[in-house]
Amino acid sequence: MGRQVQLVCAWCGPVLVLLGLGGMTLAGVLPVPPAANATPAEAAAFYSESPNLVRLGLMLASVGVSLIGPLVALITVQMVRMERDRPPTLAILQAVSGSVTWVMLMVPMIILNVAAFRPDRSPELTQLLTDLAWLLFLTPVAPFLIQNFAIGAAVLGDHAGTPVFPRWVGYANFWTGLLFVPALLAFFFKSGPFAWHGIFVFYLGTVVYGTWVLVMSMVLLRAVREQAR
16 A cells, blocks of 8 residues: 555656646646736736636646645655665655745645636736736745755765665756756846746746656656565
């Protein structure tokens, strides 16, 4: 039963990517998200043109990103194995920071759906909700960075004869965390590559995070199967 639960948690990663990207595509966020420099009228028009599709897509995206929870739980379980000969400090740190990222991913989707709930409200209020959601979604880099660095340190510190994760997973997590850092510049730009809809914020963050989820799912599936053997 324990192995089956772990396998289900590992498969939550691909489902997260499928529902998250599929929901955002249905809502019209992909391939081109709303621009940070949009006027209030333009921001409001995004929700009023196809309100039901926007609501449905954002609802699916919010369900999808919530599946990071089972993945974080499984990462924690496997990190405890890595820290078998010492207190599982890094595993607990990853669990705490991963839980924060869970909230940071899900709440903005709900705020966007709040904006879509009444598309006839004041455009200025709709723009405010849009600003809040996208900046909350893309700029809280620190919890993601801490989570990735905790995983990376635990992987490189695993000196067992058969390590839980390959060493390259540790380095990949360090690079993943660092690639989120440019998103902090979204506070200062409303246009260009460092705005929230720019290549170094939305697109880089989406590609890197989606890739990280799939990679971690792959190595977790391998780890669970090796543990069973």
